[in-house]
Amino acid sequence: xxxxxxxxxxxxxxxxxxxxxxxxxxxxxxxxxxxxxxxxxxxxxxxxxxxxxxxxxxxxxxx
Ligand code: SF4
Numbered sequence: 714x715x716x717x718x719x720x721x722x723x724x725x726x727x728x729x730x731x732x733x734x735x736x737x738x739x740x741x742x743x744x745x746x747x748x749x750x751x752x753x754x755x756x757x758x759x760x761x762x763x764x765x766x767x768x769x770x771x772x773x774x775x776x
Contacts, residue, residue: 715773717759719746723770730766734758 717737719730724746730738731746737754741747763771 714753715775716751716754717748717763717771718774719748720770720772721745723768725768727767730762730771733762733765738762 719738726740726744726746728740728746731740734755737749737751737759738746739749759771759773763769763773
């Protein structure tokens with residue numbers, strides 16, 4: 714199984730990933746993007762977020 718992770722030090726909180734894939738990414742109350750815990754992630758939508766993230770700070774992690 715794999716899940717996306719975000720390198721928060723590179724994230725500029727542009728919201729693109731939340732717009733592209735709101736089932737997996739959300740804005741936390743503290744103002745950071747966080748990954749929502751899911752059993753299975755929507756691969757195509759996450760790939761789209763990875764492809765379009767302006768700072769390339771989202772990657773898949775094998776878990
Ligand atoms: S698309 Fe990338 S830079 Fe923008 S909020 Fe998501 S993780 Fe951060």
